Amino acid sequence: MHNAKTNASMTSLFFANVLYWVCAGVYSPFLSAHYTSLGLSAAQTGILLAATPVCALAIQPLWSTIADKLGRRRAVIVALCLAAAVLAPLYYLASTFVPVLLVTFAFSAFFSGLLPLSDSLVIELADRSGLDFSRIRMGGTIGYAIVVLIVGRLLDMAPQIQFTVVSAALVVFAAHMWRLPEAGIRANAADDPKVSHGKGLLSLFTSNEIAFVLVFAFISSAAIGFIGAFLGRYAVELGEGQNLVGVLSAVSAASEIPILLVSSKLVRRFGEMNLLIFSCFMAALRLVLVGTGIVPVMVCGQLLQSVSYMTVYYSCVTYIANHTYEDCRARGQSAFAMVQSGLSVVVANLFGGWACDALGTHAGFLAFALASTIAAVAALVAYVLWRRSAAPQPEGQAAA
Template sequence: MKQQHSHNYLILSALLFFFFVTWSSSSSLLSIWLHQEVGLKAADTGIIFSVLSVSALFAQVCYGFIQDKLGLRKNLLWLITLLLILSGPAYVLFGYLLKINILLGSIFGGFFIGLTFNGGIGVLESYTERAARRDGFEFGRARMWGSLGWAVATFFAGLLFNLNPHLNFMAASVSGLVFFWLLTRLKVSLPAGTSEQGVPASRISLDDALRLLTLPRFWALVFFVIGTCIYGVYDQQFPVYFASQFPTLREGNAMFGYLNSFQVFLEAAGMFCAPWLVNRIGAKNGLIFAGMVMALRMVASGLVEGPLLISITKLLHAVELPVLLVSIFKYNSLNFDKRLSSTLYLVGFACTSSVIGTVLSPLAGFSYEKFGFAQSYLIMGIMVFCTTFISIFLLRSNGTPTEHSFPQPNAV
């Protein structure tokens, strides 16, 4: 059994690695591609990211409940695998449609990216966390390999982009094929129709999920996420701002690839250390710590000038994200019904991020054009600081996993 658990850890780590290789190859330079190759302005790009957030929102709501029903079965992962393999041709079609009609291209691209990556990563991460709880390994240690996958792909993304952006899209599809092979190797032995706790999966009903909406502690978590998820809006067009700091766009593209790759290598190291830190300071304090670092990063981005100092502020992401991800899963496990772990993560965290992204993406695009990147980053940073500070009083201190759970049905 221990050997099987070790095998599952390795396969899940590899799945995360190649999921992020596919995601980074196709999307890490998305805003640069839309700006330089497709010829869109910042406001148009903001609209695309807003549509992307809407599609991710619906995907996350459905994905979360479905995955909780499935438990550790792989049905939903097979759908995501197909989308990963098709990502290369889909991005080529995305660019073609944008040149014909912005709205048509935005709907197609936003739907595909939201369904595949912004929604799909939540499924894979929550599946991995569920397996980690069952098999006794730390989620952060597996998620670390996802960061490494992003770093490896991003290291080459800028160079391939300067040769031909379509090379990145081809690499994404090849990585999707590797993901498919790995998923065939993942063997999770569970009695038919049961979740990882041994409870029949059918016992998880829509009423269980909707009951979350009646819990004040759920809305306290959502309020915290509303502030911290601004980092996604911040990151959307940051490559454009960074590339503008260099004499030529080609040099800026390549340097951003190197910077992003280095950042994610640091992020992977953070994923390895984050479980130790969060276990010592507690899940709530981990969330507050991550939020404050995030606010500092955004405010600093608006105050400093030049590639070196802007690069340093960007690297703070490698501190905040690992602590945030590990803390959010541990906080949910301590304060909510474990059977709804996917719904909690995909709705309470990812879905809320999509809602805020939908609202703020076009506003951010307008702000970049009206006030500039630096002023816009200052505003974002202040917003994150305020919501994080208020969350100190709203979030619950660590309880016990069973103290706040819904009543569990007896296994049959």
């Protein structure tokens, strides 16, 4: 009976991850190509693609706070799904910059809150059932890889179906999440030492090292955000279509599977911080390879998704799950999402749009790779100095 219940929990949580990433896979990878088809410039595309991360910064914390305070993450997720599903078809009514911007802000205000809330709920339910989150997260990778391949081909033939499919996927995701159990905090948790009584971002966490976790996450995520923002536009400039975007996105997603199979072992062997630092340099290398514009080399670059994105994502969500107070788990994951899907993507889109307009897309990729490398080196030096200053000194040395 216990094994049957555990298997049922694994299946439900696995498909929760599948369905979120199906929604993301239908929507996000093809947006820049959609904007380009409307005749919008690279700078305008950058601004539009920055709308979602701006919402992640400005509005997402509201949803996480509501979910934590009410202890109703599942209900908030379902409400956000249904609101986004209603708003997605408004894209069909917008064809110039300002209307598209307004629709994107409206949709993103709800859609941007889904990932951190879903992650915090699924991670907690997995922990209660003794399940390995890396196996559950593999569902998202598989779902994303399959859907971007299928949708890339479909959009080449019928681009007008994109936002209808987005709405349908969100409704299915909402229905599945409603079937999951709730995971609110305990009613008697107010006096628990595992509950935060402070204010401010750092008060959500049990270690100040989180500041460096978020810095390294920002650097790698900005590099990957640049690729996500301008890969579709680059494909169009190279004379390719949505199919290439779908293939490259599927390759990157499929590369995550081997890492997810060993991610728990990697964290135990090297630690989250070492994996994050390594991932920053891999993200810079990925920018160089994708920026060549040579399809086989671009494929090799996308294979680095495994060690530039997934290592960051898994290290951060597990670090945060283990270093947040019980009543702050949704807000803890939201803080990571604000950096990964918010601030870093705003920087990538705005500066990336300017760089691509000023230098050309090829040179823009190389310039962003150089900036990412410099930032990673600076952050590494700062982290090493912080570790040395924070390390307890030997008694004799301290007395001296």
